[in-house]
Amino acid sequence: MARYSCLALAGVLLIVVSVASGYAQTEAQTAAATAAKASPGLVGALSKEMNATPEQSAGAAGALFGVAKSRLNADQFSQVAKAVPGMDSLLNAAPTGGGGGGVGGALGAASQLGGSAGGLANAAAAFSKLGLSPDMVSKAVPVLVSFVTKSGGANVGNLLAGALK
16 A cells, blocks of 8 residues: 555656646746747847747847846946846746746856856857757857947947957
């Protein structure tokens, strides 16, 4: 009887984990779709440049903005954020270590590692989780910088460019 109880408990746990995993994926997809709608100009430009879906592009932008956020002081990042509609949605669309939305997980490590390689390596890992080639980071950065320069001015674009070098 105890054996059946253990099997039943294991089955229930498997179902709970499966549902939670599905919920996390759905939550990430919803965050990416919301981000794509919140910043259609930027997401459209990224989609075209990277030949990616709007959801992939929103996650990619969020990953790179997450790197910038970890490298800029709060005032500097605030200037960048003001130039990008839907910045919070984009940051939430970035993949994390657990597969959900937000800037934790892989991107949170960017601030701990510091340095150019650490941040962009984490962005490349995020791109992989989105189903994008890690070398797409080099295509995405100029699109983000151009967008921010047009909407926030040359000084703000330079801030972002410096943070993503």
